[in-house]
Amino acid sequence: MSSQPASRRTVLCCAALAGAAGLGAAACSPGGSGKKASPTPTAPVELGSAGVVPVGGAKIYREQRVVVVQPAKGEFTAFSAVCTHAGCVVDTVEDGKINCPCHGSQFDARTGKVVQGPAERPLPSVPVTAKGGRLVAGPDA
Helix, strand or coil, rough: CCCCCCCHHHHHHHHHHHHHHHHHHHHCHHHCCCCCCCCCCCCCCCEEEHCCCCEEEEECCCCCEEEEEECCCCCEEEEEECCCCCECCCEECCCEEECCCCCCEEEEECCCCCEEECCCCCCEECCEEEEECCEECCCCC
16 A cells, blocks of 8 residues: 555546546436436426327427327327436437437337336326327326
8 A cells, every 4th residue: 555645647537537427427317406307297388289299200308308109190198208217318219219318228109118228117108188289298288
């Protein structure tokens, strides 16, 4: 064991690594602020035109934390866009799978069920309706 103090370079390097580790943890927390965000809207929220959700596809509304799927024309289902593993917001929907960028979890876009972990719980469903060609998600939607 050395009795010499750590060099300035060693101290700065360790500080940078500790800071980067903290940013990585913040990126996986809801909102990155350490506050627990609700995985689903707590009040009705208007998402916009129903026409932007492709038939047979989906659209992610990151700010509202909702994924809306249109399996058949005029039929809409929605799920929380917050991954059930570490609270990251999902970022893509490809080949019928909703993908989380943080740790690789994938969810079935039709059901919200886990297709690939590390997530173990499905995405919670969110009520969604199309009113006058506009989508509304959340309670009482």
